[in-house]
Amino acid sequence: xxxxxxxxxxxxxxxxxxxxxxxxxxxxxxxxxxxxxxxxxxxxxxxxxxxxxxxxxxxxxxxxxxxxxxxxxxxxxxxxxxxxxxxxxxxxxxxxxxxxxxxxxxxxxxxxxxxxxxxxxxxxxxxxxxxxxxxxxxxxxxxxxxxxxxxxxxxxxxxxxxxxxxxxxxxxxxxxxxxxxxxxxxxxxxxxxxxxxxxxxxxxxxxxxxxxxxxxxxxxxxxxxxxxxxxxxxxxxxxxxxxxxxxxxxxxxxxxxxxxxxxxxxxxxxxxxxxxxxxxxxxxxxxxxxxxxxxxxxxxxxxxxxxxxxxxxxx
Numbered sequence: 345x346x347x348x349x350x351x352x353x354x355x356x357x358x359x360x361x362x363x364x365x366x367x368x369x370x371x372x373x374x375x376x377x378x379x380x381x382x383x384x385x386x387x388x389x390x391x392x393x394x395x396x397x398x399x400x401x402x403x404x405x406x407x408x409x410x411x412x413x414x415x416x417x418x419x420x421x422x423x424x425x426x427x428x429x430x431x432x433x434x435x436x437x438x439x440x441x442x443x444x445x446x447x448x449x450x451x452x453x454x455x456x457x458x459x460x461x462x463x464x465x466x467x468x469x470x471x472x473x474x475x476x477x478x479x480x481x482x483x484x485x486x487x488x489x490x491x492x493x494x495x496x497x498x499x500x501x502x503x504x505x506x507x508x509x510x511x512x513x514x515x516x517x518x519x520x521x522x523x524x525x526x527x528x529x530x531x532x533x534x535x536x537x538x539x540x541x542x543x544x545x546x547x548x549x550x551x552x553x554x555x556x557x558x559x560x561x562x563x564x565x566x567x568x569x570x571x572x573x574x575x576x577x578x579x580x581x582x583x584x585x586x587x588x589x590x591x592x593x594x595x596x597x598x599x600x601x602x603x604x605x606x607x608x609x610x611x612x613x614x615x616x617x618x619x620x621x622x623x624x625x626x627x628x629x630x631x632x633x634x635x636x637x638x639x640x641x642x643x644x645x646x647x648x649x650x651x652x653x654x655x656x657x658x659x
Contacts, residue, residue: 349381467520
């Protein structure tokens with residue numbers, strides 16, 4: 345008997361949701377609901393410098409406007425500090441994590457999910473083996489350290505994306521030791537996602553293809569923490585009619601702006617469904633769940649680009 349499907353919606357409250365988020369969240373919701381599974385809503389607010397309470401409320405409004413629901417109360421990642429600390433302690437005790445006092449921008453940026461083109465240079469291991477513990481790092485530098493996962497010895501990682509096919513990476517060569525704990529005393533994005541998905545039993549993850557490299561980093565953490573990986577679907581990113589990628593930071597093409605313009609949410613639902621190979625008019629988001637189906641996994645392939653309709657380009 346197969347295990348129950350548990351999917352998740354994991355928005356970060358650092359801006360308003362846009363059409364790219366809508367497509368990913370609808371796909372994640374359809375995938376879980378079609379299988380009779382449950383959906384977790386987790387607000388990824390670890391980046392406290394950019395997260396805002398009003399954006400949390402906006403996320404709830406936008407998801408409800410699209411017709412999406414979830415099981416149980418929304419979860420705030422910042423309420424899960426104890427389980428993050430336990431995971432860090434386990435990695436430190438195993439000698440797999442070490443304190444780091446360099447590259448401030450990388451350390452601060454690690455609180456949030458990376459954006460396309462922002463993976464940064466390969467970390468050269470400057471602080472690997474340099475300090476015996478966090479106190480020694482602080483005494484030597486006068487700065488609170490972050491913590492990095494030691495990628496030495498991990499070797500080549502392989503996994504198969506349900507849309508993109510087989511994926512291979514030498515993590516040490518392609519990203520180096522990456523930040524798992526920030527100097528502010530919070531889990532970085534990679535560690536938080538791994539620990540929280542595992543705690544919630546999430547076994548289906550649907551998100552944008554800009555997070556493929558993150559998947560390798562998360563897979564490395566899962567192996568260190570004895571966590572069974574979920575199945576991953578990485579969707580093509582959504583762009584405007586000129587091919588520019590949608591970005592939360594610009595505030596463009598937000599669901600709230602479309603709502604204010606009087607756009608029917610079912611038009612957005614139908615557009616997302618059509619972009620995923622489904623036909624028909626939407627009566628609701630739920631109306632597509634019974635017929636939802638992912639393409640059959642196959643050999644390596646790329647996602648075709650997805651553009652928003654020109655009529656929505658001014659939102």
